[in-house]
Amino acid sequence: MGNNHDFLNSLFMVSPEQPVSPVSPGRREGKQESPVPRRPDGGREGGDRLRDRMKKVDPNQSERYRQRTGE
Amino acid sequence: MSRPDFPVITGIETEYGIVRTDVTSSDPVIESMELIQNYTGSAPWKWNYEEENPSRDARGFYAQGLAQDVEEQEFTRSDHQRFFSFREMKSDRILNNGARFYNDHTHPEYSTPECHGLFDLLLQDRAGVLILRQAKKVREETLGGGAGLRLYKNNTDYHGHSYGCHENYLLPREVPFEQIVSFLLPFVVARTLLIGAGKYTVESSEKTGAVRYQISQRADFMEALIGVDTMHNRPLINSRDEPHASLSRYRRLHLISGDANMSEWQTVMKVGMTRLVLGLLLKDASVPRLALRDPLQAIRQISLGLYEQPLLALESGSPRSAVTILKEYLDVLSTLSHPDPEDRWVMEEWAKALEDFQKDPVLLSDRLDWVAKRELLESFRMDEGLSSDDPWLQSLDLAYHDLDPSDGLFWEMESSGSMRRLTTEDKVRMATLSPPAKGRPRIRTAILHRFGHLVAEAGWERIHFQDRTVIELPLFLYQSEEEMEVIEKRVSSLSDHRQIGALFL
Numbered sequence: 001m002g003n004n005h006d007f008l009n010s011l012f013m014v015s016p017e018q019p020v021s022p023v024s025p026g027r028r029e030g031k032q033e034s035p036v037p038r039r040p041d042g043g044r045e046g047g048d049r050l051r052d053r054m055k056k057v058d059p060n061q062s063e064r065y066r067q068r069t070g071e
Numbered sequence: 072m073s074r075p076d077f078p079v080i081t082g083i084e085t086e087y088g089i090v091r092t093d094v095t096s097s098d099p100v101i102e103s104m105e106l107i108q109n110y111t112g113s114a115p116w117k118w119n120y121e122e123e124n125p126s127r128d129a130r131g132f133y134a135q136g137l138a139q140d141v142e143e144q145e146f147t148r149s150d151h152q153r154f155f156s157f158r159e160m161k162s163d164r165i166l167n168n169g170a171r172f173y174n175d176h177t178h179p180e181y182s183t184p185e186c187h188g189l190f191d192l193l194l195q196d197r198a199g200v201l202i203l204r205q206a207k208k209v210r211e212e213t214l215g216g217g218a219g220l221r222l223y224k225n226n227t228d229y230h231g232h233s234y235g236c237h238e239n240y241l242l243p244r245e246v247p248f249e250q251i252v253s254f255l256l257p258f259v260v261a262r263t264l265l266i267g268a269g270k271y272t273v274e275s276s277e278k279t280g281a282v283r284y285q286i287s288q289r290a291d292f293m294e295a296l297i298g299v300d301t302m303h304n305r306p307l308i309n310s311r312d313e314p315h316a317s318l319s320r321y322r323r324l325h326l327i328s329g330d331a332n333m334s335e336w337q338t339v340m341k342v343g344m345t346r347l348v349l350g351l352l353l354k355d356a357s358v359p360r361l362a363l364r365d366p367l368q369a370i371r372q373i374s375l376g377l378y379e380q381p382l383l384a385l386e387s388g389s390p391r392s393a394v395t396i397l398k399e400y401l402d403v404l405s406t407l408s409h410p411d412p413e414d415r416w417v418m419e420e421w422a423k424a425l426e427d428f429q430k431d432p433v434l435l436s437d438r439l440d441w442v443a444k445r446e447l448l449e450s451f452r453m454d455e456g457l458s459s460d461d462p463w464l465q466s467l468d469l470a471y472h473d474l475d476p477s478d479g480l481f482w483e484m485e486s487s488g489s490m491r492r493l494t495t496e497d498k499v500r501m502a503t504l505s506p507p508a509k510g511r512p513r514i515r516t517a518i519l520h521r522f523g524h525l526v527a528e529a530g531w532e533r534i535h536f537q538d539r540t541v542i543e544l545p546l547f548l549y550q551s552e553e554e555m556e557v558i559e560k561r562v563s564s565l566s567d568h569r570q571i572g573a574l575f576l
Contacts, residue, residue: 046487053483054451057470059463062229062271068099068177069143070086070234071301071327 074353078548079346080185080241080510083196083338085331086178086234087203087474088223093216099177100150100160102220106179107162107172109213110206112503114523118163118173119530122315128299129248129312129322138303146177165519165529167504168198169512176302178234179203179222184512185241185531185546189343189413190493191507196338197494198502200224203474224331225472226288229272229465233292235301236331237309238342240324240349241316241546251324251352252297252308257361258348259307259328260370260383261396263287265424266341267374268330269441271448271468275371283375284448286441288330290374293367301327307366315531316546324349328370333472333481335493336420336438343417347404350414354407359399362386377445378432394425401425437491443484444471508552511544517562518542518571525568542571 089106091097108115126134139147153160163173169184181199186192207220227233242251267286275291285291289305298306309325316323326345332338351358363369364384372381373393382390391399401421409415427434436442448464457463473479484490506512511531518534519526528535534542547555561574 046483046489049487050447050480050483051451053470053478053480054447054467056478057463057466059461059466061466062469063462063466065088065090065228065469066230067088067090067228067232067234068146069140069232069302070176070178071237 074243074245075350077243077353078187079349079353080187080546080548081189081192081342081346082183082185082239083192083342084175084180084182084235084237084239085196085199085224086175086180086236088221088225088228088234088472089179090221092219092221093214094218100153100174103174103177103179104155104160104162105213106203106206106210106220106222107164107174109210110164110172110202111209112202112205113164113166113172114519116163116165116519116523116526117158117528118161118165118171119528119533119535122313122530122532124313125301125311126299127312129310130297134299138300140303143302165515166202167506167516167520168195168502169506169516170195170199170202171531172199172202176234179206184506184515185510186507187509188507189339189346189417191509192342193335193339194494194498194502195507197335197499200474201499201503204476207474222474223469223472224333224474225268225469226331227270227272227274227292229270229274229469231274233274233289233305235289235327236329237301238326238329238345240326240346241314242322242324242349243353244314244318244320244322246322246352248310248312248322251349253362254352254358255324255345255348256296256308256366257363257396258345258400259326260363260366260373261393261400262329262341262344263290263370263373264380264393264397264428265344265421265439266329266332266337267439267441268332268337268472269444269468271465273375284377284445285374286377287370287374289328290370293328293370296366307370321546330440331472332440333485334438334440334443334490336491337440339493340417340420340424343413344421347409347414347417348400351400351403351407356403356407358403360385360387361391361396361399394428397421398425437489440471440481443490444468444480447471447480447484509550509555510547513555513559514547514562515544517559518568521563521565522568522571536568540569542568543575545575 089099089102128134161173166172171182173180183195186195203222207222211219263286268288270288271284273283292305293307294304295306297308297310299311305327307328309327311325314321314323329341364386369383380392380394382392384390404418432442436446448467452464471480476482485492506516525536526534527537533544
């Protein structure tokens, strides 16, 4: 595993500001939710799961993928 | 003309990629039909096609026909020899949430109901993911024997075939189409920076042979500035004049140049920013003269520019980057009051995103599909020692958009928290069953629930009963949620469908 695995894992680090506006403000009840709550921490475990998924992808999947023209 | 209080109703139509995994070649027409027909969440109402006229051009004429490339013309000829009817092929479903689910040009398409709120729209768009997953599950069970499907929320097969994610914005008719075009064009091009889904190939006619990552999935397929076409010679601003409401009072801006986003943040911002800019037009606000010298070239320049955004040539004045153009629109917006909290949220996020991009574009990897995917693929490439043209990278790009929650790369990133999520699973599940709180879909659904057994056909605008009674559905532009609830209850309590019309007088 090279150094860039660290970067992949860093994708899962929590940043101090995670703006999330969960539902239409008009439908909120009671205490107003902050438009800037946090997001969960995926951590290294999340990075490993993602890497496992990536390893399972068939390298030739996109070569075989054919669609007809849509709009 | 100033209509500052006009509520711009929005909707998103998404065509999904579809392929069988257990056979070497699958028929996309059959697979799309079967997928939709296997959805068990709604009755198969007949769609009313009389409301549709895609050849009517907002510039005041009818197109002779809609363009197709040579390959698709051949496919279409073959389709006409098939043993099922047009209606069977379309397999239309009107869902309980007011959405339309059907086979559009060999792709399962989910069209959200008409939405007044941005976060309602996001919930309804995301509900489409659950609906397609459910249909896929039933279809796979029906096929049995280990047969499988893959569904992709993207816009390309990497071999020159694109399928769309279209946005719709209802506007007052009195806004001249030409004014919309000139006002919006620089923004539509520049917003690519913040709404791109990312793509590991170049498919435009200027392809050099080098495999390159770019911001936009659709930029390669934009070949005209304005036009009614959607399958060939695609325009930055679509001029199809099909408001799905009173033709004399409204027009529907139909944008086909944007990408299908996995990122919820981008889905909201794509429509939210555009809605705000259209709001400027309704307020008669002036924006700086930003006419691009070559908008088609500019959108490709932005797309290929990635973290090093180029300066784009203007008709007059000094060149600007996409960041600067977006900032100039935002600056004008900032001079006006915005009572809608959703609009204020979008403006704050818009400003922060531009600031982050200028500071370090990688900061946006929790919001932008193209940045997240670029960083993901690049780190994987370096770890595995792959060359930049290794086909695995493009396959990983495709896997990012896979709808399967166990395989799709995006879902792992979102559930682990590296991509922002703005909805909750419970609310999305509810949105598969319920229309938005405001507007026409709520009443359409109520009528279908109460009198569905008497309905012959239905569409966005009206419901046709078997006894030839036709109910025109008002847009309910200014009604509150509470008022909508009252109307809904009245519909549900009626004993005779012929009384419905009187409720809307």
